[in-house]
Amino acid sequence: MPYYRSVGEIPPKRHTQFRQPDGSLYAEELMGEEGLSFDSALLYHKNIPTALKSIEAIDAEEQETKPNHPLKPRHFKTHQLKAGGDAVRARALLMANEDCAISYFVGSESSGLYKNAIGDEMVYIEEGTGTLETTFGAIRFEPGDHLVIPASVIHRYELDESSDPVRALILHTRGHIGPPRRYLSRNGQLLEHAPYCERDIKAPNEPLTREGTDVEVLVKHRGGMTRFVYDSHPFDVVGWDGCMYPYKFSIHDFEPITGRIHQPPPVHQTFEAPGVVVCAFVPRLFDYHPDAIPAPYNHANVDSDEVIFYHEGNFMSRAGAGIEQGSISLHPGGHTHGPQPGSVERSIGRKGTEELAVMIDTFRPLDLGPGAVDSEDDAYAWTWLEGR
Numbered sequence: 001m002p003y004y005r006s007v008g009e010i011p012p013k014r015h016t017q018f019r020q021p022d023g024s025l026y027a028e029e030l031m032g033e034e035g036l037s038f039d040s041a042l043l044y045h046k047n048i049p050t051a052l053k054s055i056e057a058i059d060a061e062e063q064e065t066k067p068n069h070p071l072k073p074r075h076f077k078t079h080q081l082k083a084g085g086d087a088v089r090a091r092a093l094l095m096a097n098e099d100c101a102i103s104y105f106v107g108s109e110s111s112g113l114y115k116n117a118i119g120d121e122m123v124y125i126e127e128g129t130g131t132l133e134t135t136f137g138a139i140r141f142e143p144g145d146h147l148v149i150p151a152s153v154i155h156r157y158e159l160d161e162s163s164d165p166v167r168a169l170i171l172h173t174r175g176h177i178g179p180p181r182r183y184l185s186r187n188g189q190l191l192e193h194a195p196y197c198e199r200d201i202k203a204p205n206e207p208l209t210r211e212g213t214d215v216e217v218l219v220k221h222r223g224g225m226t227r228f229v230y231d232s233h234p235f236d237v238v239g240w241d242g243c244m245y246p247y248k249f250s251i252h253d254f255e256p257i258t259g260r261i262h263q264p265p266p267v268h269q270t271f272e273a274p275g276v277v278v279c280a281f282v283p284r285l286f287d288y289h290p291d292a293i294p295a296p297y298n299h300a301n302v303d304s305d306e307v308i309f310y311h312e313g314n315f316m317s318r319a320g321a322g323i324e325q326g327s328i329s330l331h332p333g334g335h336t337h338g339p340q341p342g343s344v345e346r347s348i349g350r351k352g353t354e355e356l357a358v359m360i361d362t363f364r365p366l367d368l369g370p371g372a373v374d375s376e377d378d379a380y381a382w383t384w385l386e387g388r
């Protein structure tokens with residue numbers, strides 16, 4: 001996130017002596033992206049962040065994927081997936097390619113400490129509440145939040161006991177997730193035509209420190225999963241500053257861009273990562289040209305696989321397709337798609353929509369994981385046939 005923040009205590013000058021009450025030095029850590037030539041943060045630890053006591057490979061069950069072959073538009077009902085476990089270890093892999101993986105979690109357990117050393121994660125909360133605890137501080141979350149966690153940030157999920165099970169869609173990218181470049185000034189400020197601004201970005205505003213010895217952290221990395229045991233608790237940061245940190249952005253803070261005629265899909269964009277874009281469909285007024293057709297046109301998005309996660313509301317263009325809360329549609333490249341029969345006529349004269357959905361488009365084809373296979377509605381491909 002190219003937006004400077006400073007939290008807790010930091011010294012007035014970087015890389016200078018900064019001492020604890022007992023006279024010892026705080027341990028300074030620079031976390032930075034793209035070879036330390038992109039966004040970064042400086043953190044000040046009470047203990048050195050490098051003191052490992054043990055390192056152990058973990059046998060994590062590999063979730064195999066298979067190509068979308070024969071090529072089909074698909075519909076997955078995530079609410080058919082089994083609940084249980086925590087948001088780190090119990091993710092059902094839905095789809096993946098070389099650039100990203102999309103998973104779904106439903107469960108009620110809080111997680112242990114974790115870091116993803118491969119890339120960033122965006123966790124979209126469908127249901128449930130809790131706190132994302134990180135080395136940078138804590139972030140409360142609720143339905144509609146996108147939690148964006150940069151690569152290698154140690155974190156865990158503390159779920160509220162009073163909460164319903166947490167349901168979340170998880171996007172893990174190999175590169176870094178950030179606002180669309182076209183919405184940023186040359187120096188990184190969100191511009192006036194962007195559908196959200198810095199005030200909508202919520203990040204930790206105070207340090208979160210914990211005591212502890214022999215603290216386990218699961219590390220997801222290119223070779224699999226490894227368990228690190230640190231000598232002291234990684235949540236020992238008294239202050240940090242910089243432009244790289246975990247944050248949340250609520251879909252309810254997305255200001256839709258509307259027009260007289262149908263607006264192109266990129267107006268709904270929230271984030272991008274290499275090979276991936278993320279969009280938000282939110283309650284909004286429909287097109288107001290007197291002859292406007294609010295339903296989308298049929299389209300061939302020839303370089304993309306389109307994934308839509310339906311969160312809430314009535315999905316006008318999908319009437320009759322069996323779409324429900326928690327449904328995911330996959331419209332792959334090579335497949336022309338559009339509204340279900342009758343939706344175009346029905347949309348005329350409608351003033352607005354209450355739909356809430358998150359779209360993830362990828363530029364490489366998505367393979368299907370076990371979560372997709374287990375929750376597929378096989379009838380979806382035929383729902384564009386008239387008089388079915």
Ligand SMILES: [Fe+2]
Pocket residue numbers: 299301306331337
């Ligand atoms: Fe589409």
